[in-house]
Amino acid sequence: xxxxxxxxxxxxxxxxxxxxxxxxxxxxxxxxxxxxxxxxxxxxxxxxxxxxxxxxxxxxxxxxxxxxxxxxxxxxxxxxxxxxxxxxxxxxxxxxxxxxxxxxxxxxxxxxxxxxxxxxxxxxxxxxxxxxxxxxxxxxxxxxxxxxxxxxxxxxxxxxxxxxxxxxxxxxxxxxxxxxxxxxxxxxxxxxxxxx
Amino acid sequence: xxxxxxxxxxxxxxxxxxxxxxxxxxxxxxxxxxxxxxxxxxxxxxxxxxxxxxxxxxxxxxxxxxxxxxxxxxxxxxxxxxxxxxxxxxxxxxxxxxxxxxxxxxxxxxxxxxxxxxxxxxxxxxxxxxxxxxxxxxxxxxxxxxxxxxxxxxxxxxxxxxxxxxxxxxxxxxxxxxxxxxxxxxxxxxxxxxxx
DNA sequence: AGGATCTGACAACAGTTGTAGTCAACCAAG
DNA sequence: CTTGGTTGACTACAACTGTTGTCAGATCCT
Numbered sequence: 439x440x441x442x443x444x445x446x447x448x449x450x451x452x453x454x455x456x457x458x459x460x461x462x463x464x465x466x467x468x469x470x471x472x473x474x475x476x477x478x479x480x481x482x483x484x485x486x487x488x489x490x491x492x493x494x495x496x497x498x499x500x501x502x503x504x505x506x507x508x509x510x511x512x513x514x515x516x517x518x519x520x521x522x523x524x525x526x527x528x529x530x531x532x533x534x535x536x537x538x539x540x541x542x543x544x545x546x547x548x549x550x551x552x553x554x555x556x557x558x559x560x561x562x563x564x565x566x567x568x569x570x571x572x573x574x575x576x577x578x579x580x581x582x583x584x585x586x587x588x589x590x591x592x593x594x595x596x597x598x599x600x601x602x603x604x605x606x607x608x609x610x611x612x613x614x615x616x617x618x619x620x621x622x623x624x625x626x627x628x629x630x631x632x633x634x
Numbered sequence: 635x636x637x638x639x640x641x642x643x644x645x646x647x648x649x650x651x652x653x654x655x656x657x658x659x660x661x662x663x664x665x666x667x668x669x670x671x672x673x674x675x676x677x678x679x680x681x682x683x684x685x686x687x688x689x690x691x692x693x694x695x696x697x698x699x700x701x702x703x704x705x706x707x708x709x710x711x712x713x714x715x716x717x718x719x720x721x722x723x724x725x726x727x728x729x730x731x732x733x734x735x736x737x738x739x740x741x742x743x744x745x746x747x748x749x750x751x752x753x754x755x756x757x758x759x760x761x762x763x764x765x766x767x768x769x770x771x772x773x774x775x776x777x778x779x780x781x782x783x784x785x786x787x788x789x790x791x792x793x794x795x796x797x798x799x800x801x802x803x804x805x806x807x808x809x810x811x812x813x814x815x816x817x818x819x820x821x822x823x824x825x826x827x828x829x830x
Numbered sequence: 831a832g833g834a835t836c837t838g839a840c841a842a843c844a845g846t847t848g849t850a851g852t853c854a855a856c857c858a859a860g
Numbered sequence: 861c862t863t864g865g866t867t868g869a870c871t872a873c874a875a876c877t878g879t880t881g882t883c884a885g886a887t888c889c890t
Contacts, residue, residue, distance in 0.1 A: 449866080474670075474757060478848060488868055489849075499848065559755040561670055572808065588811055592800060592819045595809060599799020600792035607791050612768070615784055623788045630826075645836080674878060684838055685879075695878065 457495040459485040464506040469548025473560035476503065500562040507563055510552045511570040517542050518574075528581075532628040537621050540605075544617060547609050554602050554609075571598050582632050597631040653691040655681040660702040665744025669756035672699065696758040703759055706748045707766040713738050714770075724777075728824040733817050736801075740813060743805050750798050750805075767794050778828050793827040 463484035467476040521538035525531040543550030557563045579594035607613035659680035663672040717734035721727040739746030753759045775790035803809035
């Protein structure tokens, strides 16, 4: 039974901790080496665990990748919710949201790459259609006022694509610009998306 | 010497034809299975040629992938040039360009996926920084009038990202909309990108 | 017909992949 | 101290990768 302790901790504790190490290793690899470098063996090496423990927490390589993606996605969602809450004006809401997102991916570019690039590049994610971006796009779409349903959908998709691309360019260094200016431009994009 | 004919054709002819088959097979695989499914063996199987002929035309798997990408890129460039030439107004230029691009990728979604997705997903392309999109973005950037150099760069990157995302959503079926409406919306995006 | 050239099927190499299994060592509870 | 859950290092397997090599047979020129 799980009550039995081992080296001071219970079995489930250690199991959960190992799962955490694996997800962390997955984030590290998926966010730097990319999808191809994120193999079961590499993840285990990085987590300093053996394959045995991999299959203790995940049935598949696929499951690990999905877990990493959802892990990061949840952080992003939380950051956005926190940033938007209690913002009085739409302008401030947009600014807070963009700023929160920028902070997230600048503090840890691996997360940005996982969030923006991985769903396009990893078969494990593309196969299940596991995109969080459409979710974010839908969220954005709800804020839009112009046009009918389809118009708003297209606008939201376009906006998310524009932001992603700007972030990606910023992440890989091909867009050299101060963080403040990045934020300002993105805010302008968000605010300008609706008025056509 | 190449003058000597074989089965009715010269050696160089058949060599070129084989290269064509390989590029076609590469396009097929890269545009459907994606980067991971585009192995030397798979390409050869698809082209109904043996590995021998692969290395007759390409030194590397990488070279094949690059050739496929540039092949499609050249078609896109040509289509854009043709579409823009002789367009009297900026509005018509934008509309013709968008329409040409939509036709290209709707007629053959594999090309769209190669053009938009492959440079993000295939190490052979990312490694050499082989993006045509920045080239297109720079082209777009030159047409912009507002703001300074950096502003125009950010706007161009954002615009390309917005268009890409809309196209991708259209390609994979998550954006259900008529082709005319897709074109119209993209034209609006292009025309609206500058006025902020 | 003889000899040069071209073709295609296939094997071989060393490497990596996902996944599963074995086995000695360990650690806590009875 | 025995018993049984727990650990980690290691091996095993079949499938795949990029790349190079071999070899029997077809095809053409002289």
